[in-house]
Amino acid sequence: MIGLIDCNNFFVSCERLFRPDLQKKPVAVLSSNDGCIVARSQEVKKLGIPMGVPYFQIKNMCKKEKITIFSSNFQLYRDISSRIMHVLKEEVQNIEVYSIDEAFFNVHTNVTEKEMAEMRMRVMQKTGIPVSIGVAHTKTRAKIANNIAKHRMRDGRLTMSAIGGGEGGEQEQEEGVCILDMTMWENIKNTLPCGNVWGIGRQTTAFLTSEKIETVGQLLACDRAFIKQSLGVVGERLCMELSGTSIYRVGDSVHTQESYTSTRSFGKIIRDKETLISALSYHITHLAEKLRTQSEVASKISIVLQGSRYGAFSHREDILSTTLTMSTNDTTTLIREAQKLLIKLYDSEIPYKKAGIILSGILREEVTSRSLFDDHNTHEDRSVLNTVTDNINKKFGAHTLHFGVLYGTEKWKENKRLVSKEYTTKWSEICTVKAI
DNA sequence: TCTGGGGTCCTAGGACCC
């Protein structure tokens, strides 16, 4: 059987961990630049505030309903996430970290809800973060099981009606866990909407609706050739998973990353080339450092520029890439390449709102060969410079030592007015406990 | 005034090869 553990309202739970006064009170977390709502407490969901809504549209409502708002604090969330995964590794043998707040794991066939409920309590006790656990025969079904588990938690003994299914059976249910066995699957599949399934998004849901296919039961009753023809191999696999044949194994998605992206919206409109260079260099500094700590190099660099998506220049995104003559993780080389790309892509007429870098063609540093025409001495010098820079920044904090082009960062840096402290990753912001 | 960021996989079509 495959289990899926998922943290409840993860970012909100992280904030509450250090603000216990906010338990049971409405709390929401914003995306970077304080743009949109990306995490909501149960109380906020009940108020009808949807996921992803722009903050400025509901600012008044937040004030009226006394919702506590936080800017996103990814340092904190990443650290709490790693603690949870660490605890989980002690609990089960095979875990696959799927996202910042989710992990799949294998569990024995006769696992009981009681066992999972106990595991859930231990994770909560050791980390302070509430989680839900769903178990089923396949990953896709485990996702559904987890969804049911989440609803069981909210209002005590809730049924599937909240996500569209009709949960049958009178058996005792544990809070926050669900083992979706054959009997229960047969009970829910004919009322479970396709759109609630992992892997069926907006487009596919619209298509299925147009074909009068609304529920998972109806989808599974379809002709296989029709599925393959209209939804491709992805749809075919999805149906296999739904019908109980496991296609995706635990551990499948654990492999080295193929690309790294760093992009950020600007706090205000940017028009001049120099500030764009500064922004791109900032992203390169971050990514190149990441490559170096992982002993990797990139063989392709892309710059991304985007005009304001709302207003006269609606949705204009430009990408320009170049393949490097030699794979590298050297900050200087990458900044130079980005500058060349920017000169080609830059348009003084466009009010820019966002810029970023994508590094791809990621390779292990030791397997890459050197170019015949490469200047060996320059390479060595750069390597020494990068090492020294990395060490200083590691010791004294990010960007202590940086390239001159990064002056200008303050011109585009995001707004983050409501950010909480780095309680667990920064000495100066650590919690103080007073014993009386 | 104000609308996020970081990924993966699949597919179709073009370039190129023998």
Next chain:
DNA sequence: TCTGGGGTCCTAGGACCC
């Protein structure tokens, strides 16, 4: 007059996920 068949690799774009 008549101009094949079978591949691979790369890329851009779409759909989806958290």
